[in-house]
Amino acid sequence: MVRRKKGDYQNYSYEIEEFKGVIDIPSSIDGAYYSTKVLKYFFTKKYLKSVIYQLFKNKTVEQLIDERVRNNQIISIQEHTSPVRTDGKIQYPNIVTDKDNLRYLLKYLKKYNLWYATGSEIADYYYLYTKTKIEKKYHGKYTIKTDVKNIGKELSVKVTGKNNNKIKINDKIINPIGNNKGEIFNIYIENIIFDIEVI
Numbered sequence: 001m002v003r004r005k006k007g008d009y010q011n012y013s014y015e016i017e018e019f020k021g022v023i024d025i026p027s028s029i030d031g032a033y034y035s036t037k038v039l040k041y042f043f044t045k046k047y048l049k050s051v052i053y054q055l056f057k058n059k060t061v062e063q064l065i066d067e068r069v070r071n072n073q074i075i076s077i078q079e080h081t082s083p084v085r086t087d088g089k090i091q092y093p094n095i096v097t098d099k100d101n102l103r104y105l106l107k108y109l110k111k112y113n114l115w116y117a118t119g120s121e122i123a124d125y126y127y128l129y130t131k132t133k134i135e136k137k138y139h140g141k142y143t144i145k146t147d148v149k150n151i152g153k154e155l156s157v158k159v160t161g162k163n164n165n166k167i168k169i170n171d172k173i174i175n176p177i178g179n180n181k182g183e184i185f186n187i188y189i190e191n192i193i194f195d196i197e198v199i
Contacts, residue, residue: 014073016126023123027078028068032093033061034101035108041101046092062108069112074122077105128153128189140198148192155187159198168197 014028034041034050041047054060059067068075083096095102117125131147132155144155159165159176160183167174167185176183187196 014068014071016074016122018126018130023126025074025076025119025122027076028074029061029064029077029105030093031077031079031095031098031102031105033064034098035061035104038101038104046097061105065105065108069114075109075114077102124153128155137195142196142198143193144187144189144196145193146189150189151192153189155189157185157187157196159183159185166199168199169194173199 014026016026017024032046032050033053034047036047036051036054041050050061065075078093079098079102080091080094083090083094085091090097128146128150131150133145134157135143135145137143146155157167159167165176165183167176167187169187174185174187176185
């Protein structure tokens with residue numbers, strides 16, 4: 001077990017994990033960690049705290065996002081939907097107070113090719129991913145095994161190597177969704193065990 005002081009994120013896991021059947025999606029960006037480029041907040045306490053954080057951690061919110069993307073980690077921005085607690089005090093972070101910073105962060109994220117999803121969609125895909133195995137049979141042919149709960153869902157598979165690949169399932173040909181690091185295929189799951197062929 002790693003003992004941490006408050007604010008120590010060096011050993012914190014930003015991976016999705018499952019505990020007793022519940023899928024835990026971590027918050028990896030504090031919505032009240034303001035970019036110093038959003039000058040509207042210049043005279044606020046949260047802006048000052050963000051500047052102090054950057055000085056001590058030597059990391060801007062933009063660098064934090066870049067690090068999450070580089071490490072293939074989830075980007076989940078923590079926010080409360082209500083700006084006020086039950087005792088009448090403002091709670092941080094919240095989408096009302098932080099709206100301009102949120103707009104800036106979402107605009108900043110546009111430079112990356114990311115999947116935008118709800119928590120439920122991420123949890124569903126995580127379950128699909130962890131309960132699915134791909135076994136190589138022989139050159140270009142694979143068997144996919146999954147859980148019965150995944151029937152009717154769509155699995156994304158990345159194929160690397162030569163370009164212009166296609167996937168064949170029985171007599172059906174599936175074309176890729178192209179990207180510059182390989183080819184992504186969305187495969188509709190009809191059975192818990194089925195074969196695919198990369199052609």
